Amino acid sequence: MAGTTGSSQAIRELTEQIEARKRQQQLVRDVRQQKQASLQRRHTFERLTAPILFLLTVLISAVVLLFF
Structure with a gap:
C-alpha cells in the first residue's frame, strides 16, 4: 500500500507540473497575441x-489660396 500511495503522489505531482506548464504556455501565447495585435494596430495607424x-x-x- 505504501508503494501505491507514493506512486499516486508522484503521478499527482507530475500532473500538477504538466498543468502548470500548460498554463504558462497559454500565458505566453496570450502575451504574444496581444503584442502582435498591438503591432498590427500601430502599423495600420502608421x-x-x-x-x-x-x-x-x-x-x-x-x-489659404482662396483667402489670399
Missing part, C-alpha cells in the same frame, strides 16, 4: 498617417 496629412495639407493650401 499606414493611414501619411494620406491624412496629405489631405490636410491640400485642404489648408486650398483655404
Whole structure:
C-alpha cells in the first residue's frame, strides 16, 4: 500500500507540473497575441498617417489660396 500511495503522489505531482506548464504556455501565447495585435494596430495607424496629412495639407493650401 505504501508503494501505491507514493506512486499516486508522484503521478499527482507530475500532473500538477504538466498543468502548470500548460498554463504558462497559454500565458505566453496570450502575451504574444496581444503584442502582435498591438503591432498590427500601430502599423495600420502608421499606414493611414501619411494620406491624412496629405489631405490636410491640400485642404489648408486650398483655404489659404482662396483667402489670399
